[in-house]
Amino acid sequence: MRFTAVALVASAVILGACGGGKKDEAAAPAAAAPAAPAPAAAPAAAGTAAPITGATIEVKMIGDEKGYRFEPSEIKAKTGDGVKFIMVAGGPHNVAFDPAKIPADVKAQLDANFGSDKMAELSSSLKMNPGETFTLSLGGIKAGTYEIFCTPHLAMNMKGKIIVE
Numbered sequence: 001m002r003f004t005a006v007a008l009v010a011s012a013v014i015l016g017a018c019g020g021g022k023k024d025e026a027a028a029p030a031a032a033a034p035a036a037p038a039p040a041a042a043p044a045a046a047g048t049a050a051p052i053t054g055a056t057i058e059v060k061m062i063g064d065e066k067g068y069r070f071e072p073s074e075i076k077a078k079t080g081d082g083v084k085f086i087m088v089a090g091g092p093h094n095v096a097f098d099p100a101k102i103p104a105d106v107k108a109q110l111d112a113n114f115g116s117d118k119m120a121e122l123s124s125s126l127k128m129n130p131g132e133t134f135t136l137s138l139g140g141i142k143a144g145t146y147e148i149f150c151t152p153h154l155a156m157n158m159k160g161k162i163i164v165e
């Protein structure tokens with residue numbers, strides 16, 4: 001009798017240990033997952049928006065029977081200018097850059113220049129209603145050609161480029 005009881009207790013301890021181990025394993029990935037986005041968000045917070053010190057160029061965002069487009073789609077600007085995107089029709093529209101196509105030494109400043117009007121890295125919030133605007137500062141942005149697109153209408157070829165001279 002005594003031997004059986006000891007054996008049962010020992011089995012219970014072993015089962016308990018296994019059960020506890022499984023719980024810890026299951027809990028570990030769940031606890032680690034929410035922490036992952038924090039380092040990714042850090043570079044965005046590192047930059048400081050540079051103000052517009054030059055001219056502000058207006059660009060219309062249009063979707064109608066002729067298609068989806070930025071007007072003009074080729075935007076010539078200088079470092080320090082601003083580009084004011086105006087929602088005219090056929091929204092929602094936004095303004096976004098492909099992070100993979102932006103040089104490493106431009107990315108942080110450009111992303112910071114979106115200010116708070118941003119839904120993702122290098123991507124403005126969506127403009128739903130006619131008259132809504134998004135103004136992007138080109139402060140601190142060196143000369144180069146930077147492709148833009150509208151996220152909802154990328155497949156409809158709503159693209160353009162900002163040429164900083």
Ligand SMILES: [Cu+2]
Pocket residue numbers: 061063068091092093094150151152153158
């Ligand atoms: Cu659009």
